[in-house]
Amino acid sequence: MTVDPLIRKLEQFQPLSPGARAALEAMPSRLREYQKGDLIVEADTSPDESALVVTGCVFRFKRTADGDRQIVALHVPGDFVDLHSFVLKPMDHSVAAAVASIVARVPHGKIADILRDHPHLTRNLMWDMALDAAIGREWMVAMGRRQAPARMAHLFCEMYFRMRRAGLVKDGSFEFSLTQQDVGDLCGLSTVHVNRTIQALRKKELIAMDSKSVTILALEELIGLAGFDPAYLHLLE
Amino acid sequence: MTVDPLIRKLEQFQPLSPGARAALEAMPSRLREYQKGDLIVEADTSPDESALVVTGCVFRFKRTADGDRQIVALHVPGDFVDLHSFVLKPMDHSVAAAVASIVARVPHGKIADILRDHPHLTRNLMWDMALDAAIGREWMVAMGRRQAPARMAHLFCEMYFRMRRAGLVKDGSFEFSLTQQDVGDLCGLSTVHVNRTIQALRKKELIAMDSKSVTILALEELIGLAGFDPAYLHLLE
DNA sequence: CGGAAAGTTGACATTCGTCAATTTGTGTGG
DNA sequence: CCACACAAATTGACGAATGTCAACTTTCCG
Structure with a gap:
């Protein structure tokens, strides 16, 4: 299943209830295929879905005023790429395929439904967001020092x-x-x-x-x- | 009140219900005063409270293997410094006072209670976490490019x-x-x-x-x- | 007043970026 | 299968940005 790697990852925080796991597995999403370099989400837009990497590799990047690009995150299968766009809009960066990739697009409304029905899952998703931030901090150390x-x-x-x-x-x-x-x-x-x-x-x-x-x-x-x-x-x- | 700046900030995402606002205002916390340089939370520990800046300025930092320091976030009054420690432990970085500061320490158990009673508040806190991450991304661009x-x-x-x-x-x-x-x-x-x-x-x-x-x-x-x-x-x- | 911490300066070394050319790899059309 | 076109990798020469070291000066505080 497309959500298996995500579930495996989320359970590293705490086990999911059978109901929550079932809800994730039943989570509706459109599968889309992208070629290397394809733009998945554009900066300054306000998407109403979040992207989950199924296959391949996806990155997020920003550009400076003079056009330089900085990649700010790299995502592997099982990563929820822009979960934050669920709450923080518009996007402050773009998302693109680093290699040919398959991505599941999950509507924010569905995420809201699942969180309403399985409040405990919220913690798992907050954990995932926090993990993402921790990786970002380590990148800052690398780039600064x-x-x-x-x-x-x-x-x-x-x-x-x-x-x-x-x-x-x-x-x-x-x-x-x-x-x-x-x-x-x-x-x-x-x-x-x-x-x-x-x-x-x-x-x-x-x-x-x-x-x-x-x-x-x-x-x-x-x-x-x-x-x-x-x-x-x-x-x- | 000590939580006023926080409430003002969180309401930039969406208005809080009167109940949620009251719960935050009644949120129990120990106020502590720190001098410049004082360590507030140490890396590798698993705190059971999160810190809210009331007065002053607080930063988070990591050290490389050879002792270099990189500050990965800077917090002003109204910022929830290590909200992520609610879900992600142990700490991957330390927190210290950048200047003489007053910090409210909120037990994680209380945060959990408030979120249980006011599920909508969860979105506001996720927004705050996401905002923190957005600032981190901009720092990455600055340091890299x-x-x-x-x-x-x-x-x-x-x-x-x-x-x-x-x-x-x-x-x-x-x-x-x-x-x-x-x-x-x-x-x-x-x-x-x-x-x-x-x-x-x-x-x-x-x-x-x-x-x-x-x-x-x-x-x-x-x-x-x-x-x-x-x-x-x-x-x- | 004294002393430590912070700020400032100069000389110099190193890392890293830029530019432009060349080579290698890869896919496409014939 | 070959030839071409284009992207990616590689190279050399050079300059600019930044780090290091070691002084010296100023500020702050008891």
Whole structure:
């Protein structure tokens, strides 16, 4: 089912009642497919649905007045991308597909219905919002206080653990077909600098990377370089 | 009353029912006073209360493995500092007083009671959490994509508007007695660079600043330099 | 008055960005 | 299957932004 990864994630906070789980599973949504780069939600609009990643990878971004792009969040299957648009409108940022993705669009009215019928579920969703914010805080630390190699190593560590929670890591590698420019906009670096930093990580044999995926070759060393502590992801295992 | 600024802020989302407002006003809390630098909540602990700023200024910060500090949020009166700790524990960051401050500590149990009795209030609190996240996103853009002068100008613009919402701006100036080192840890810059950048802003006569306060001398120009768009603050006026 | 914390300055090193060119990869039409 | 077109990756040279270190000065407070 399309909501399985979401349910698995939400239950890391507290178990859902059978009724709440059933309500989520029955949650009406339109499935839509997007190609890499497609805009899913545009900044300044006030959507009446929220997007749930089913397959692929989706990011949220803002632009500065002079057109520079900064990616402010990256979402994997099971993530509720813009749950906040349920309460906070208009959108202060845009949402786009990082790779070819399938996204479920859930009407806000339905979310309201489910929360009315299952008040306890509210806590789970607040937990998810809070988790999102915690990831954002860690990105702030990375951008403000880590230099390029550690910053990118940190990104790869985070994606490794988040993809693993979604069950999408095999033999240390996971799908990651972002452009080096995308990575630059993620980390607040220029494309050229991203390129050189990736080469350094490769030379140290910490990661392998092609246009489709990233492979973690030496997790411990990568964690050390990044100064990574997975606590903020609130993983179970 | 200590919760007045909070109520005023929450009603920017949607009006509170008289019952909900009364419940907030009657919300039990211990008032505590902190001196500049005092730790209010420590990272890795699991507090059973959340902090509400009554007076002063409070920030949240994380440290990297090698001890560097990054401030990830700054809170003015009326802000619920760590509402997320209601659902997300343990804390992934610490909270400290940026200046001498009075803080109300509200037990999570009481928050749960109020939300049970006034389910609609939940939306207002989710809105507040979402607003917090929106501010964080804007900081990410600043740290990733703006250089020092614009980054600091952006900080001053944001604080100007947030302090104004809290009713704390007079003649373009507001209390701001952070150290230049604090500002560096806010913006992801070194103390020396902060110093030089402030001097540049002064020379352009955009701001005036002493150890206690900031005065905005030329708001329009400052906004232009920062590339500031207040939309993300969801101000009413 | 004394001392510590904060602010300021100069010299210098490093990181990172920009520009422009080149190479590699990838998909499409013939 | 080949040739072309275009996007992405890579490279080198250079300049700009920012960090570091070590002084020195000012402010604040007891």
